[in-house]
Amino acid sequence: MAVNFKNKESVLEVKPWEKVGEPNTIIQIHDKRIVMRKFKNPRTNKVEEFYQFGTTPYACIILPLNTDNEVLAVKQFRHGADKILLELPGGNPKTPEQTPEEVAEEELFEESLGHRAEKIIKLNSEPLWFNPATFITPFHAFLALGCRQTEESFKLDQGEYLELTKIPLKKWLAMCTSGKIVDAKSMAVTFLALDNIGLKIT
Amino acid sequence: MAVNFKNKESVLEVKPWEKVGEPNTIIQIHDKRIVMRKFKNPRTNKVEEFYQFGTTPYACIILPLNTDNEVLAVKQFRHGADKILLELPGGNPKTPEQTPEEVAEEELFEESLGHRAEKIIKLNSEPLWFNPATFITPFHAFLALGCRQTEESFKLDQGEYLELTKIPLKKWLAMCTSGKIVDAKSMAVTFLALDNIGLKIT
Numbered sequence: 001m002a003v004n005f006k007n008k009e010s011v012l013e014v015k016p017w018e019k020v021g022e023p024n025t026i027i028q029i030h031d032k033r034i035v036m037r038k039f040k041n042p043r044t045n046k047v048e049e050f051y052q053f054g055t056t057p058y059a060c061i062i063l064p065l066n067t068d069n070e071v072l073a074v075k076q077f078r079h080g081a082d083k084i085l086l087e088l089p090g091g092n093p094k095t096p097e098q099t100p101e102e103v104a105e106e107e108l109f110e111e112s113l114g115h116r117a118e119k120i121i122k123l124n125s126e127p128l129w130f131n132p133a134t135f136i137t138p139f140h141a142f143l144a145l146g147c148r149q150t151e152e153s154f155k156l157d158q159g160e161y162l163e164l165t166k167i168p169l170k171k172w173l174a175m176c177t178s179g180k181i182v183d184a185k186s187m188a189v190t191f192l193a194l195d196n197i198g199l200k201i202t
Numbered sequence: 203m204a205v206n207f208k209n210k211e212s213v214l215e216v217k218p219w220e221k222v223g224e225p226n227t228i229i230q231i232h233d234k235r236i237v238m239r240k241f242k243n244p245r246t247n248k249v250e251e252f253y254q255f256g257t258t259p260y261a262c263i264i265l266p267l268n269t270d271n272e273v274l275a276v277k278q279f280r281h282g283a284d285k286i287l288l289e290l291p292g293g294n295p296k297t298p299e300q301t302p303e304e305v306a307e308e309e310l311f312e313e314s315l316g317h318r319a320e321k322i323i324k325l326n327s328e329p330l331w332f333n334p335a336t337f338i339t340p341f342h343a344f345l346a347l348g349c350r351q352t353e354e355s356f357k358l359d360q361g362e363y364l365e366l367t368k369i370p371l372k373k374w375l376a377m378c379t380s381g382k383i384v385d386a387k388s389m390a391v392t393f394l395a396l397d398n399i400g401l402k403i404t
C-alpha cells in the first residue's frame with residue numbers, strides 16, 4: 001500500500017477484523033503451538049490467514065513484597081534467552097479450572113520458595129500481552145503484599161531450578177529503569193503496581 | 203523434584219545450561235518458527251530438548267515524543283490479542299544487515315506516519331525479552347526526542363492499517379500505570395525511558 005502522508009494522522013480508520021471459523025492448530029509440541037486463525041479484512045472483505053504462537057490459556061506474573069519491603073525476585077536460567085535472568089515470579093495454570101487468583105497464589109508460593117502473602121491484589125482488569133501481534137497467550141498481573149516465609153513444603157515444576165533474591169523495592173525500581181532487569185513482563189507488572197504501593201512518577 | 207523448604211533461599215544454586223549442537227527449526231511459516239534447542243542440564247549432565255518460538259532476529263520498540271511533549275502512539279488491530287490496541291511504534295528488521303538503530307528510525311518514520319526525530323537514544327545495553335522462557339527473539343528499546351511531522355511519503359507494510367494518536371506524556375504514563383495500556387513491551391520501554399526524560403519514581 002503506497003501512502004502519501006501530508007500531515008495525515010491516520011492511514012484509513014482502524015476497524016476490528018472479524019474472526020472467521022475456528023482456530024486451527026498447525027503444530028503442538030508439549031504446551032507450545034502455532035495456531036492459524038482467519039480474519040476478514042474490514043477494508044477488502046477478503047479472509048486472511050494469521051499464524052500465531054500460543055502456550056497455556058494465560059499466565060500470571062506477581063510482584064511480591066515481603067514485610068521488609070523487599071521484592072522477592074527469582075533468578076533462573078532461561079532457555080529462550082539462553083542466560084540467567086532475574087524476573088518476578090510467575091507461571092501458568094496447571095489445570096483448565098484454575099483461576100488467575102489461584103495460579104498467582106500457587107506460583108508465588110512455589111517460586112518464592114515458600115512465601116505466603118497477607119493480601120494479593122489483581123492489578124489488571126483487561127488482559128495484558130507479551131506481544132499482541134503474534135502471541136495469543138495473555139497474562140494477568142498481581143501484587144502480593146506482606147509476604148512471609150512459611151515452613152510448608154511443596155513440589156517445584158520439573159527442571160525448575162531457582163534462587164530467591166530479596167531486593168529492596170527502591171533498588172528493584174532502579175534496576176528496572178536502568179536496564180538491569182531485561183524481562184519486559186516483570187517491568188510491566190512493576191509499572192502497573194506503582195499506584196498500589198503509593199509511588200508516583202514525577 | 204520434591205523439596206522441603208525450611209527457610210531456604212535457593213533450590214540448588216542456579217547455573218547456566220550449555221547449548222549442545224545447532225538449533226533445529228521444527229516448523230517455519232512466514233516469519234514464525236518453532237525451534238528445538240538442546241541444553242545440557244548442569245545438575246544431571248543430561249541433554250534436554252527445549253521448544254521455543256522465534257520470529258525475526260530481533261525487534262525494536264520506540265517511545266517517540268514530539269516537540270509538544272506528546273507520545274506518538276499507534277492504534278492498530280492486533281491479530282494475536284484479537285482487538286484494537288494502543289502501543290508504541292515498533293517493528294522488525296526487513297533485511298539481515300539492518301542495525302537496531304536503522305530499524306528504529308525506519309519504524310518510527312513509518313508507524314508515526316511520517317515523523318522524524320531530532321535525536322534517537324538507545325535505552326538498553328542488554329537485549330530485552332518479551333518472554334525469556336519461551337521466545338528467542340529479543341527486542342531493543344529506543345527513545346525518540348523532538349519528533350516532527352515531515353512531508354515525506356513512504357510505503358507501509360502490507361496490511362498495516364494504523365491511526366496515530368498523540369497523547370500528552372503525563373497522560374500516557376497514567377495510562378500505563380492504570381492498566382489502560384495493556385501491551386507489556388510498550389510499558390517496559392516507557393519505564394526504561396523515565397531517567398532520560400527527567401522523570402523519577404518517588
